[in-house]
Amino acid sequence: MIDWNPDLYLKFGKERTLPSKDLISRIGLENPARILDIGCGSGNSTNELKKRWPNAEIIGIDNSSTMIEKAQLLYPEIDFRLMDATEDLSSLGKFDIVFSNAAIQRMTGHEELIKKWYALLNTGGTIAIQLPLADDIKGQQALYELEYVKKYKPYFEGKKLRFNNHKPTFYYDVLSHLSTAKDIQIWTTTYMHVMQGFEGILQWYESTSMKDYLNALPSDEFRENFKNNYLIKLKNVYSLRADGSVLFNYKRLFVVASKSK
Numbered sequence: 001m002i003d004w005n006p007d008l009y010l011k012f013g014k015e016r017t018l019p020s021k022d023l024i025s026r027i028g029l030e031n032p033a034r035i036l037d038i039g040c041g042s043g044n045s046t047n048e049l050k051k052r053w054p055n056a057e058i059i060g061i062d063n064s065s066t067m068i069e070k071a072q073l074l075y076p077e078i079d080f081r082l083m084d085a086t087e088d089l090s091s092l093g094k095f096d097i098v099f100s101n102a103a104i105q106r107m108t109g110h111e112e113l114i115k116k117w118y119a120l121l122n123t124g125g126t127i128a129i130q131l132p133l134a135d136d137i138k139g140q141q142a143l144y145e146l147e148y149v150k151k152y153k154p155y156f157e158g159k160k161l162r163f164n165n166h167k168p169t170f171y172y173d174v175l176s177h178l179s180t181a182k183d184i185q186i187w188t189t190t191y192m193h194v195m196q197g198f199e200g201i202l203q204w205y206e207s208t209s210m211k212d213y214l215n216a217l218p219s220d221e222f223r224e225n226f227k228n229n230y231l232i233k234l235k236n237v238y239s240l241r242a243d244g245s246v247l248f249n250y251k252r253l254f255v256v257a258s259k260s261k
Ligand SMILES: C[S@@+](CC[C@H](N)C(=O)[O-])C[C@H]1O[C@@H](n2cnc3c(N)ncnc32)[C@H](O)[C@@H]1O
Pocket: 004, 016, 017, 020, 038, 039, 040, 041, 042, 043, 044, 045, 061, 062, 063, 064, 067, 083, 084, 085, 086, 100, 101, 102, 103, 106, 107, 208
């Protein structure tokens, strides 16, 4: 089992933290007492929350032990806990902000999850979620296409390898039913990450989506072959700039909704 590799994940720490900052910038609360970061990973999103609201009690939860250990090492002053976000979280109490950056796409049943997470809010609280929109990310689609290659196919059958995401309107509809304040912000941003060649995109995915594919394959030889075929696919959909960089378009959806006072 290939668990998350926090060091490889943090190789792109700047790019991966940017959406957290953008999401935080749209939360209007000045003095939240308690904040929950769901799928906190190695703590970079949680640390941004701490920087914005240094006096708040912040809890970060994640179901990867390697990620939680790294978060505890990097930010010992924050309370990180190994927990599955799809389970009952009511024992954690109520929060003024329920935050989740780039994690819900790893979970299924988004309507139920969002309802459950919204129920953790105090009155006047805010829920804020960001997730990638995989349909519009060519590097993600290139990965999905490799599922159909004959020699890999049997190893991927029955496995849940893809991100889970719905269209933006789905999240609006779920939140507009919930948000008693009727105060919803929803937007998309396509980041253009400047990557060091095609290998840069390969490394980006090796620490996230691709790890589940590599994990399913039977040997290192297969894994190397898979990565080489992925590089070929990337070369078909992206082009090198004159300085050797590749502009990696990455579309993300953001939703922020409030509960009335
Ligand atoms: C791409 S990382 C995002 C980490 C961090 N929020 C950030 O902004 O960099 C996704 C995280 O979601 C976590 N995750 C996935 N499924 C989860 C679940 N069911 N419960 C808790 N965490 C989960 C993964 O372990 C991983 O650390």
